[in-house]
Amino acid sequence: MNYSSELIKGTLKTIILKLLAGNKKMYGYEITQKVKEITKDKIQITEGALYPTLHALEADGLVTTETEYIGKRVRKYYSLSPAGKATAKEKVKEMASFMQTMALLLDIQPKTA
Amino acid sequence: MYCITDQQMDFILDDLRSKGILLEDLQQNLLDHICVLIEENLSTDGNFEQYYCTVIRSFYKKELSEIEEETRFLLTRPKYLLLLNRNQFFTPLFIIFLGPYITCAILDLTGIWPGDAWVFFTGWLALYSFPTLMVLLLTPDKYDPLIPRNARIMLGGAPIIRILPAS
Structure with missing residues (x-):
């Protein structure tokens, strides 16, 4: 089952910040592939959602960038700034709490192995 | 490839x-x-x-x-000029309230500026603010009355400083 784009859009910032917290630096394509790999293709981040969010995170000072030339083209790597590290922790904490609340609200029982 | x-x-x-x-x-x-x-x-x-x-x-x-x-x-959304965590927010407050007393006390002790009245005045200021600031600093996020979640300092309707909860 693939999740709807509305659901993913609301969590994209948290996903990107958490991924960058666990990796020193990443570029756009790498982020999409990592998400696909971790979620076994259940979450596929679109380019139309990814790049505006990355630019916004950069403008907000939550990520820093460095560029690398791959032949003629430029590859932009993103990594977390100190403020980004704090925000990543805050976002993950908020998401965990939100998921617990939703489970309660929708009466979803956690699956036991 | x-x-x-x-x-x-x-x-x-x-x-x-x-x-x-x-x-x-x-x-x-x-x-x-x-x-x-x-x-x-x-x-x-x-x-x-x-x-x-x-x-x-x-x-x-x-x-x-x-x-x-x-x-x-x-x-083009409103941007913050400064992102602060709790410690970064409290440090200037400690400096503002305790700095004058420490400065006056040092100057008085070294005899550079004998101003007992200033030492007492700034001392009272420090006496009131220090415990308050310590209590606020050590209060867990969710009970902190000074920095609610997603606190921000506004100037002329525009957000300029955002204070992040403790990490």
């Missing part, structure tokens, strides 16, 4: 511009993304233009310029 030529990169960039991607940063991001997709998925004797059309079509719902519009929209 397919190898993209400089001409093909120019072709992609021209196409991105013609489809409304005008932010240079965004052009470079999309160019690299498209190049990686083509290099990883197109066979060496594959049809570049045909595959490029398929790739670029998967980037948007109606028009490619949606990405540019979304980026510009997110970039």
Whole structure:
């Protein structure tokens, strides 16, 4: 089952910040592939959602960038700034709490192995 | 693995511009993304233009310029001039309230500036503020009356400082 784009859009910032917290630096394509790999293709981040969010995170000072030339083209790597590290922790904490609340609200029982 | 030529990169960039991607940063991001997709998925004797059309079509719902519009929209939201965590927020407060007393006390002790009245005045200020600040600093986030979640300091209706909860 693939999740709807509305659901993913609301969590994209948290996903990107958490991924960058666990990796020193990443570029756009790498982020999409990592998400696909971790979620076994259940979450596929679109380019139309990814790049505006990355630019916004950069403008907000939550990520820093460095560029690398791959032949003629430029590859932009993103990594977390100190403020980004704090925000990543805050976002993950908020998401965990939100998921617990939703489970309660929708009466979803956690699956036991 | 397919190898993209400089001409093909120019072709992609021209196409991105013609489809409304005008932010240079965004052009470079999309160019690299498209190049990686083509290099990883197109066979060496594959049809570049045909595959490029398929790739670029998967980037948007109606028009490619949606990405540019979304980026510009997110970039023009109100921005904070400063992001502070709790410790960074409290440090200046400690300096403001305790700094004058410490300075006066040192000057008085060294005899440079004998001003007992100032030492007492700033001492009273410190006496009241220090315990209060310590209590606030050590209060867990959720009970902190000074820094509610997503606190921000506004100036003239625009947010200038955002204080992050303790990490």
